[in-house]
Amino acid sequence: MSDLVVELNSKQFDDFIKSGKVIVDFWASWCGPCRMQGQILDNASKDFAALGIKVGKVNIDVETDLAAKFGVSTIPTLMLYQDGVLKETLIGVQQAETLKKKMS
Numbered sequence: 001m002s003d004l005v006v007e008l009n010s011k012q013f014d015d016f017i018k019s020g021k022v023i024v025d026f027w028a029s030w031c032g033p034c035r036m037q038g039q040i041l042d043n044a045s046k047d048f049a050a051l052g053i054k055v056g057k058v059n060i061d062v063e064t065d066l067a068a069k070f071g072v073s074t075i076p077t078l079m080l081y082q083d084g085v086l087k088e089t090l091i092g093v094q095q096a097e098t099l100k101k102k103m104s
Contacts, residue, residue: 005038005056005057006057007056007057007059008058008066009058013058016054017056020053021053021080022053022081023054023055023056023080024057024078024080025077025078026060026072026077027058027075028059028060028075033075041055044096044099048103051100051103053099053103074092076092076093078090078099080102
């Protein structure tokens with residue numbers, strides 16, 4: 001995982017999303033498409049950072065309370081935030097260019 005992608009837990013989640021543009025990836029280690037999504041996010045992390053977009057990941061097997069709180073039942077699920085407000089939820093693997101466009 002890139003140094004620019006932050007592994008989130010329930011204690012830091014609200015603080016992480018409260019300001020700016022944020023992508024949160026809900027994933028699990030046993031999920032093949034999640035591994036693909038993770039690689040896409042890692043590879044694009046410098047581009048995202050240059051655009052002022054923070055990237056966080058939530059392992060649903062570890063942070064079951066966060067997965068339940070947000071109703072995540074399919075992974076990968078990406079939640080796009082602007083200043084703490086959920087703007088969009090995307091299910092399935094998303095390409096970096098798609099995410100950049102949605103976050104602009």
